[in-house]
Amino acid sequence: MKSLSLTNRILLLLAVLTLIPAYFTPLWQISLWAPQYPEGLNMKIWIDQLSGNVDQINGVNHYIGMKHIGVEMFPEFNYLKYVIGAMIGLGLIFFLVGKRWSIYSFLGLLSAFGIAILVDMYLWGYEYGHELDPKAAIKVEGMSYQPPLIGYKQLLNFLAYSGPDTGSWILIGGMGLLILAVYLDWKGK
Amino acid sequence: MKTNKWLLAAGLIAAAIAPGCKPKGAQSAITGDAAAKVYVAPGQHDEFYNIVSGGFNGQMSVVGLPSGRVLKILPVFSVHPENGWGYSEQSKPMLNTANGFVPWDDLHHIAISTTNAEHDARWAFGNANNTPRIARVDLNSFKTVEIIEIPNSAGNHSSPFITQNTEYVVAGTRFSVPVGDNQDVSIDSYKENFKGYISFIGVNQETGEMNLSFQIEAPPFNFDLARAGKNKSHGWFFFSTYNTEMAHTLLEVNASQKDKDFIMAVNWKKAEEYVKAGKGTKKKARYAHNKWNEETHSATSTIMEEVLTLDPTVLKDIVYFIPCPKSPHGTDTDPTGEYIIGSGKLAAIIPVFSFTKMLAAIEKKDFEGDIQGMPVLKYESVLHGEVQKPGLGPLHTEFDGKGNAYTSMFVSSEIVKWNIETLEVLDRAPTYYSVGHLSIPGGPTGKPHGKYLVAYNKITKDRYLPTGPELAHSAQLYDISGDKMQLLLDFPTIGEPHYAEAFPASLIKDRQVKFYPIEKNNSPYALKGINDARVERKGNQVHVYMTSIRSNFRPDNIEGVQVGDEVYFHVTNLEQDWDVPHGFAIKGANTAELLIMPGETSTLKWIPDRVGVFPFYCTDFCSALHQEMQGYLRVSPKGSNVSLKYSTGASE
Numbered sequence: 001m002k003s004l005s006l007t008n009r010i011l012l013l014l015a016v017l018t019l020i021p022a023y024f025t026p027l028w029q030i031s032l033w034a035p036q037y038p039e040g041l042n043m044k045i046w047i048d049q050l051s052g053n054v055d056q057i058n059g060v061n062h063y064i065g066m067k068h069i070g071v072e073m074f075p076e077f078n079y080l081k082y083v084i085g086a087m088i089g090l091g092l093i094f095f096l097v098g099k100r101w102s103i104y105s106f107l108g109l110l111s112a113f114g115i116a117i118l119v120d121m122y123l124w125g126y127e128y129g130h131e132l133d134p135k136a137a138i139k140v141e142g143m144s145y146q147p148p149l150i151g152y153k154q155l156l157n158f159l160a161y162s163g164p165d166t167g168s169w170i171l172i173g174g175m176g177l178l179i180l181a182v183y184l185d186w187k188g189k
Numbered sequence: 190m191k192t193n194k195w196l197l198a199a200g201l202i203a204a205a206i207a208p209g210c211k212p213k214g215a216q217s218a219i220t221g222d223a224a225a226k227v228y229v230a231p232g233q234h235d236e237f238y239n240i241v242s243g244g245f246n247g248q249m250s251v252v253g254l255p256s257g258r259v260l261k262i263l264p265v266f267s268v269h270p271e272n273g274w275g276y277s278e279q280s281k282p283m284l285n286t287a288n289g290f291v292p293w294d295d296l297h298h299i300a301i302s303t304t305n306a307e308h309d310a311r312w313a314f315g316n317a318n319n320t321p322r323i324a325r326v327d328l329n330s331f332k333t334v335e336i337i338e339i340p341n342s343a344g345n346h347s348s349p350f351i352t353q354n355t356e357y358v359v360a361g362t363r364f365s366v367p368v369g370d371n372q373d374v375s376i377d378s379y380k381e382n383f384k385g386y387i388s389f390i391g392v393n394q395e396t397g398e399m400n401l402s403f404q405i406e407a408p409p410f411n412f413d414l415a416r417a418g419k420n421k422s423h424g425w426f427f428f429s430t431y432n433t434e435m436a437h438t439l440l441e442v443n444a445s446q447k448d449k450d451f452i453m454a455v456n457w458k459k460a461e462e463y464v465k466a467g468k469g470t471k472k473k474a475r476y477a478h479n480k481w482n483e484e485t486h487s488a489t490s491t492i493m494e495e496v497l498t499l500d501p502t503v504l505k506d507i508v509y510f511i512p513c514p515k516s517p518h519g520t521d522t523d524p525t526g527e528y529i530i531g532s533g534k535l536a537a538i539i540p541v542f543s544f545t546k547m548l549a550a551i552e553k554k555d556f557e558g559d560i561q562g563m564p565v566l567k568y569e570s571v572l573h574g575e576v577q578k579p580g581l582g583p584l585h586t587e588f589d590g591k592g593n594a595y596t597s598m599f600v601s602s603e604i605v606k607w608n609i610e611t612l613e614v615l616d617r618a619p620t621y622y623s624v625g626h627l628s629i630p631g632g633p634t635g636k637p638h639g640k641y642l643v644a645y646n647k648i649t650k651d652r653y654l655p656t657g658p659e660l661a662h663s664a665q666l667y668d669i670s671g672d673k674m675q676l677l678l679d680f681p682t683i684g685e686p687h688y689a690e691a692f693p694a695s696l697i698k699d700r701q702v703k704f705y706p707i708e709k710n711n712s713p714y715a716l717k718g719i720n721d722a723r724v725e726r727k728g729n730q731v732h733v734y735m736t737s738i739r740s741n742f743r744p745d746n747i748e749g750v751q752v753g754d755e756v757y758f759h760v761t762n763l764e765q766d767w768d769v770p771h772g773f774a775i776k777g778a779n780t781a782e783l784l785i786m787p788g789e790t791s792t793l794k795w796i797p798d799r800v801g802v803f804p805f806y807c808t809d810f811c812s813a814l815h816q817e818m819q820g821y822l823r824v825s826p827k828g829s830n831v832s833l834k835y836s837t838g839a840s841e
Contacts, residue, residue, distance in 0.1 A: 056766045059738070059739060
């Protein structure tokens with residue numbers, strides 16, 4: 001296989017480096033607005049913790065019998081930092097190897113990771129949204145109150161939003177660099 | 190013909206006395222844009238906070254300007270059943286005095302803290318007129334956090350005025366009284382045995398904590414109001430006096446005999462030096478010092494035993510007297526600190542004194558006499574000039590920062606605007622009716638914001654829909670940004686406002702406490718979570734450690750309490766969100782409710798005097814299931830064998 005151009009090697013390295021902010025910045029955010037919460041309730045999901053108005057969101061959710069949201073509920077918070085560490089390691093190997101397949105492989109890896117994360121979040125959302133306590137004060141119609149995976153959704157009096165936060169946006173930028181590398185690679189062929 | 194003449198004469202007489210011929214007084218002219226100027230659209234905020242004394246309700250009101258809307262009644266010296274102030278076990282010590290628990294007082298004046306003679310709005314001070322005290326309110330939480338009693342004082346009216354960096358807050362006594370071991374004296378012996386103490390209360394620059402630093406033993410005059418010097422007159426304090434006749438009966442007549450009373454000028458920097466040099470005398474005096482702790486959510490009251498006094502008849506250069514016509518009420522210093530304005534209630538002019546001239550007169554010993562060895566300056570030597578024909582009954586003066594003064598005229602019921610330098614009257618506007626204090630944003634400071642003026646009136650009569658014999662006190666808002674004052678708005682007030690101060694909302698609105706972090710709650714009765722809820726018996730005391738969170742109490746079923754037990758409900762509001770207080774009330778309790786802020790712990794004491802099952806519930810509509818936030822407590826006869834038990838949601 002052919003070696004990578006210098007430009008693409010740099011783009012690959014930059015893309016690998018965009019994984020590092022995941023350790024210092026929130027990756028995902030969930031926001032809720034209601035007439036009584038004009039300032040909004042906001043929860044941020046980090047690599048190994050939750051921050052923001054988690055208590056208030058739990059307080060509101062208990063009326064419909066939703067399970068308590070807490071760091072201890074999610075095993076992902078224990079291993080996500082190693083998964084991302086491994087990806088950085090693999091990315092660096094790809095960079096050192098410096099073959100054309102390196103960029104395709106790393107793009108594939110990132111895409112697979114992103115899809116896995118979304119599937120994981122959907123499953124958690126499904127579980128939280130459907131395993132409602134039947135003795136709760138408010139019985140939600142159809143006993144389903146699933147938050148949106150991405151974007152906005154009206155849930156009773158709340159408008160809910162779910163979307164990437166700083167760390168993920170940087171990572172999406174990294175994927176953009178890889179796509180640029182792929183494009184340059186095709187053009188140069 | 191004869192009949193016609195008679196008819197003509199009768200007609201003329203009728204016309205002469207017809208109401209239409211009564212000379213017109215000053216009319217209120219409301220121009221078209223007044224409504225727009227005071228309209229604060231839904232969801233918008235007022236530009237200024239106005240902290241308004243409540244007078245005989247012992248509280249402060251928080252009013253927004255220009256809308257005139259009341260935002261909060263803030264309990265200070267009076268119990269406030271609506272939020273448990275003075276009823277909860279934690280807040281009772283705040284109202285303790287050397288005379289024991291006092292549930293009421295009369296709060297007249299507000300002082301907003303300043304730095305370099307400009308509002309920093311960290312604290313609001315208020316005076317208790319009847320049982321002399323000064324309170325400090327934290328403007329981040331709008332809560333009374335400290336109250337200090339003033340010994341040797343009676344009628345704490347000349348208070349709580351502050352120095353330009355809030356170094357001191359003062360308390361001049363309105364009544365002179367006998368003090369110390371010499372209190373059982375004939376009232377006739379006023380001149381020999383009565384003293385007029387002026388107190389300087391030091392304020393800690395970081396924490397705001399007050400400490401009675403020293404008292405000056407002044408002659409037995411009546412001290413009315415006061416203002417600190419500022420900028421060039423920083424270091425001095427000016428107190429108005431009346432009854433320099435030293436009468437003790439029918440003061441209305443006997444204290445109005447002299448043509449001139451005094452403004453007492455106090456060189457407090459000099460007094461400070463004497464204190465440092467150990468020239469003060471420690472005297473026995475009992476007074477309470479009460480402090481609120483925002484982490485234990487409770488107050489402590491300490492009885493102090495001693496006070497440091499300075500004798501100005503021995504320690505020279507502290508006290509000088511400036512003659513001022515006819516029982517001066519307000520004494521106000523202009524933003525530069527150069528001019529001191531004395532408002533003689535019965536005077537035909539307003540004298541304006543010059544600080545520079547005062548210093549020169551002291552330097553040259555330009556005295557016309559002395560009082561017990563304290564120099565009396567010559568009126569003419571200190572006078573900058575007199576405002577001629579200002580109106581009748583001048584009381585108080587505020588400033589707009591553009592060289593103008595505004596004086597309230599009680600008798601002629603108007604506000605008079607005049608130029609401080611030229612003493613020329615520029616404008617006058619009627620008030621409805623009989624204005625007392627004035628309030629301009631930043632008005633008493635070195636940096637007035639001008640723009641608005643509020644007149645706090647003493648008489649209301651027909652201004653609002655009538656409500657029987659007792660009426661709300663009226664206030665009027667004027668636009669003072671132009672050459673002429675423009676009346677914009679009438680608004681009713683709470684209690685009887687005397688003085689008020691206003692400052693830009695931007696100073697404090699972004700630093701408001703929204704809730705108390707539960708992890709910092711150091712109350713010995715605090716619960717950090719629902720699992721800690723419990724009931725414990727200690728002899729005849731039953732302690733209910735209870736949590737409240739939307740929307741349940743834990744525990745909410747309690748049995749085993751007996752008639753005559755002392756039951757303490759220690760309720761912790763576990764919420765950690767803004768604007769989610771919970772209340773607590775139990776049937777038949779001879780006290781008030783608790784209103785508990787998020788993260789706070791508060792205690793209600795109850796001694797059941799009869800057998801029964803007593804409901805309790807949350808009094809603050811907290812959620813859609815607020816009405817379900819309730820419980821029962823069973824009271825059995827004394828000596829009953831019903832065992833103590835408690836639960837929440839256990840039995841089905």
